[in-house]
Amino acid sequence: MYMYRYDEFDRQMVRARVAEFRSQIERRISGALTEDEFKPLRLMNGLYLQLHAYMLRVAIPYGQLSSRQLRTLADIADKYDRGYGHLTTRQNIQYNWPKLSEVADILDDLAGVEMHAIQTSGNCIRNVTSDPFAGVAADELEDPRPTAELMRQWSTFHPEFSFLPRKFKIAITGSPNDRAAVFFHDIGLRMVRGANGAPGYEVIVGGGQGRTPMIGKVVRDYLPRGELLGYLEAIMRVYNLHGRRDNKYKARIKILVHELGLEQFKAEVEAEYTRKPQTDVALSEAELARISAYFALPDYDALPERSETFETARASDPAFAQWAGRNLFTHKQPGYAAVTITVKRVSGEPGDVTSHDMRAVADLADTYSFGGIRVTHEQNLVLADVRKDDLYDLWKGLVVAGLADANKGLISDIIACPGMDYCALATARSIPIAQAISTRFADTRRQEEIGPLAIKISGCINACGHHHVGHIGILGLEKAGEEFYQITLGGDATQTAAIGERAGPGFSADGVTDAIERIVEHYLDVRDDGETFLETCRRLGPETFKEALYADH
Amino acid sequence: MPKKPFVPKVVSANELHSGETIYLTASGWSPDIAAAVIGFNAVAAEGLLQRALTEPHLAVGPYLIDVALSDDGHPEPVRLRERMRINGPSVGALNGPPPVSARSRSAAA
Amino acid sequence: MPIIRHGSAVADDWTLIGPEDADAALSDGDVIVPLARLDDALAVERNGRVGVDIGNDADTGTLQGLVGRVDLIQIDFPSFADGRGFSLAKRLRNLGFEGVLRAHGPLIADQAAFAESCGFDEIAIDDLHAARQAAEHFAEIRSVFATTYQEGLEPAGAKRSILSARHAAG
Numbered sequence: 001m002y003m004y005r006y007d008e009f010d011r012q013m014v015r016a017r018v019a020e021f022r023s024q025i026e027r028r029i030s031g032a033l034t035e036d037e038f039k040p041l042r043l044m045n046g047l048y049l050q051l052h053a054y055m056l057r058v059a060i061p062y063g064q065l066s067s068r069q070l071r072t073l074a075d076i077a078d079k080y081d082r083g084y085g086h087l088t089t090r091q092n093i094q095y096n097w098p099k100l101s102e103v104a105d106i107l108d109d110l111a112g113v114e115m116h117a118i119q120t121s122g123n124c125i126r127n128v129t130s131d132p133f134a135g136v137a138a139d140e141l142e143d144p145r146p147t148a149e150l151m152r153q154w155s156t157f158h159p160e161f162s163f164l165p166r167k168f169k170i171a172i173t174g175s176p177n178d179r180a181a182v183f184f185h186d187i188g189l190r191m192v193r194g195a196n197g198a199p200g201y202e203v204i205v206g207g208g209q210g211r212t213p214m215i216g217k218v219v220r221d222y223l224p225r226g227e228l229l230g231y232l233e234a235i236m237r238v239y240n241l242h243g244r245r246d247n248k249y250k251a252r253i254k255i256l257v258h259e260l261g262l263e264q265f266k267a268e269v270e271a272e273y274t275r276k277p278q279t280d281v282a283l284s285e286a287e288l289a290r291i292s293a294y295f296a297l298p299d300y301d302a303l304p305e306r307s308e309t310f311e312t313a314r315a316s317d318p319a320f321a322q323w324a325g326r327n328l329f330t331h332k333q334p335g336y337a338a339v340t341i342t343v344k345r346v347s348g349e350p351g352d353v354t355s356h357d358m359r360a361v362a363d364l365a366d367t368y369s370f371g372g373i374r375v376t377h378e379q380n381l382v383l384a385d386v387r388k389d390d391l392y393d394l395w396k397g398l399v400v401a402g403l404a405d406a407n408k409g410l411i412s413d414i415i416a417c418p419g420m421d422y423c424a425l426a427t428a429r430s431i432p433i434a435q436a437i438s439t440r441f442a443d444t445r446r447q448e449e450i451g452p453l454a455i456k457i458s459g460c461i462n463a464c465g466h467h468h469v470g471h472i473g474i475l476g477l478e479k480a481g482e483e484f485y486q487i488t489l490g491g492d493a494t495q496t497a498a499i500g501e502r503a504g505p506g507f508s509a510d511g512v513t514d515a516i517e518r519i520v521e522h523y524l525d526v527r528d529d530g531e532t533f534l535e536t537c538r539r540l541g542p543e544t545f546k547e548a549l550y551a552d553h
Numbered sequence: 554m555p556k557k558p559f560v561p562k563v564v565s566a567n568e569l570h571s572g573e574t575i576y577l578t579a580s581g582w583s584p585d586i587a588a589a590v591i592g593f594n595a596v597a598a599e600g601l602l603q604r605a606l607t608e609p610h611l612a613v614g615p616y617l618i619d620v621a622l623s624d625d626g627h628p629e630p631v632r633l634r635e636r637m638r639i640n641g642p643s644v645g646a647l648n649g650p651p652p653v654s655a656r657s658r659s660a661a662a
Numbered sequence: 663m664p665i666i667r668h669g670s671a672v673a674d675d676w677t678l679i680g681p682e683d684a685d686a687a688l689s690d691g692d693v694i695v696p697l698a699r700l701d702d703a704l705a706v707e708r709n710g711r712v713g714v715d716i717g718n719d720a721d722t723g724t725l726q727g728l729v730g731r732v733d734l735i736q737i738d739f740p741s742f743a744d745g746r747g748f749s750l751a752k753r754l755r756n757l758g759f760e761g762v763l764r765a766h767g768p769l770i771a772d773q774a775a776f777a778e779s780c781g782f783d784e785i786a787i788d789d790l791h792a793a794r795q796a797a798e799h800f801a802e803i804r805s806v807f808a809t810t811y812q813e814g815l816e817p818a819g820a821k822r823s824i825l826s827a828r829h830a831a832g
Contacts, residue, residue, distance in 0.1 A: 007828070009824040012809070016806050016808070020803065031609070032799065034609065035613055050572070051638050054567075098572075157807065159775065159779035159810070159815060160776070163743055163748065237752065241746060241750070245746070275756065280813060283829055284825075349645065432644055435644065
């Protein structure tokens with residue numbers, strides 16, 4: 001399997017963590033730890049308390065899974081939960097119904113397949129996320145996964161940075177086409193080349209969504225690759241020393257960057273970077289080389305770019321053609337493609353996968369994709385290395401599994417947080433809104449006509465549904481005891497980063513779907529030939545939709 | 554200007570082991586809100602909350618919620634969020650058996 | 663006040679002078695004074711060492727001036743969730759401070775190893791806190807993790823880092 005494999009050190013760390021958490025649970029039960037003390041400890045093991053039950057968020061580092069791991073996730077769903085899991089907007093998976101007394105056992109099962117729930121919550125460094133097509137994308141400068149793995153290890157149980165002012169999220173892209181939303185993370189990294197062609201990173205700090213969405217700022221145009229961990233340490237120390245702790249809603253690094261101003265923030269980081277002991281660049285490089293070996297290219301067949309099998313099937317089977325037109329991604333190896341399996345069934349729950357789904361995907365991965373699966377931050381799955389010759393057979397397998405929706409990037413490929421159906425923080429439900437919209441737009445021809453349109457729904461102002469960067473964003477609030485939804489327009493999570501603009505007054509749960517339809521109809525009226533929704537929105541401004549939205553109000 | 558009338562309260566929390574929704578009763582805790590003891594004024598409500606806080610080995614994160622009284626005097630939650638905590642997720646063909654609290658309600662019905 | 667050093671409870675050699683004792687003459691022996699009193703305390707001829715309590719929100723610009731002047735620096739943790747003190751300790755070690763670093767506050771046993779790795783020599787917890795968390799907890803938790811992923815932790819060489827172990831020459 002072409003992904004990182006634990007050595008004995010990694011295994012020891014995860015086992016030790018499970019032992020530690022068992023001890024913490026015992027001390028909570030005995031009273032040696034108060035709930036106040038236990039809470040950050042359980043959060044650092046991914047264990048939330050939600051509306052109806054605990055929720056366990058399992059880490060999927062940079063979204064990468066083996067089929068064996070996916071089968072274990074299915075087994076855990078069946079054995080300890082209600083037979084399903086939820087794919088998150090940070091490439092993790094979460095279970096909604098674990099019991100406290102069983103969590104350590106779940107962690108043991110995970111440890112058996114080199115998985116864990118370490119630091120998926122809490123005021124510490126969270127899962128490092130990346131491009132779901134990392135390592136295979138034709139447009140990639142370099143594979144970001146080795147760096148992501150290096151950062152995963154460096155950030156795990158970091159003695160100095162485990163009690164930060166607030167959570168800390170890092171993302172990395174290896175392609176100039178940013179599919180990791182690096183401008184909306186606390187630290188975003190873009191892999192670049194220095195003047196002499198040496199590998200390195202552009203370092204972006206202070207992006208984020210939540211209550212105060214902000215686009216990250218470039219702090220370093222070029223950081224040599226071996227200096228990464230030392231430089232990250234400098235950023236983290238400045239944040240840990242100077243980040244606000246008086247107000248939870250002003251505690252992210254984006255606020256520090258904003259309040260200091262970019263130039264002063266950069267000066268603080270560079271001063272710390274200079275004054276602290278130099279980190280061992282050679283050691284970093286050696287470790288990166290060691291990790292990179294695990295991400296060697298799979299044993300690809302030497303194939304022509306064009307597959308006759310694929311072309312014939314496409315010409316003869318319209319349903320397959322439609323799926324192929326939507327759900328494939330250009331692979332750098334001739335004759336191969338990356339496949340997106342959307343988990344966005346019409347009137348289903350976005351991102352929810354049953355144990356049956358998981359096993360079906362694991363089997364297909366073994367047969368068609370070197371046993372590897374990725375989780376995307378758009379709550380879908382990817383099989384990254386499929387021969388074009390095999391695409392038709394794969395698709396038929398997906399049809400049997402009920403996972404062949406041809407809607408990648410279309411209006412029914414909605415991102416939604418769990419919302420008030422599950423989450424203790426929510427002010428409104430998000431899943432029923434997603435269901436209503438996907439039902440209204442179920443017709444595939446209509447979806448194709450509309451084209452790429454990313455709707456993102458958050459059930460509260462914390463924006464876990466990433467609504468700020470939706471082409472259409474929907475934010476669920478509460479007004480006079482009723483659920484109430486605000487619409488934003490023109491958000492963009494890629495390198496042309498933009499925060500959506502509020503359209504105007506909000507809508508009731510009943511009114512939101514009609515509002516979306518009015519927006520879509522207006523778009524179809526005013527768009528230029530071949531223009532996507534986002535392009536139209538940029539050309540005409542979000543104002544163009546306001547009259548359509550509010551004309552009758 | 555007349556004072557706003559006090560909205561009756563009950564104490565809700567999550568059960569430590571299962572995480573399920575529970576309500577403080579006269580003698581302990583129950584997943585059934587109908588059995589919850591009601592605080593009819595601020596002092597009584599605060600007293601209930603303080604009692605709840607003495608049992609961290611049973612209940613996590615107790616807090617007061619507004620209730621309205623049904624015709625037969627049983628408390629029912631006012632906010633949608635609290636109704637959700639009784640009924641479970643409103644979505645979920647994928648959800649298996651309903652949470653215990655909903656089961657005991659229908660059993661009692 | 664119980665002092666935890668390397669997982670064991672030890673006697674406290676130091677007397678903590680609070681800001682409210684501003685006018686009290688300094689007793690003999692080792693004393694920890696508030697930052698505002700440091701200059702006075704160092705000016706006096708006394709029997710005993712001088713330590714300073716810099717609280718939690720000390721201006722990082724004052725840290726350099728403490729190096730080489732005091733034998734102990736106490737850093738306060740207003741809550742165990744407030745990890746600023748870990749970076750204050752690291753900053754002080756990076757600046758060359760070689761005296762005793764003491765963490766003071768409601769740290770939990772699970773933070774003891776972190777504190778040591780950031781350069782603390784000991785943790786001072788209050789009696790109420792200590793009643794719930796026996797020194798055994800501190801000892802037990804401290805040894806759960808045999809190695810660390812990170813380089814450059816304190817004390818240098820105490821706990822082998824995984825990176826160093828993986829790439830040890832020969």
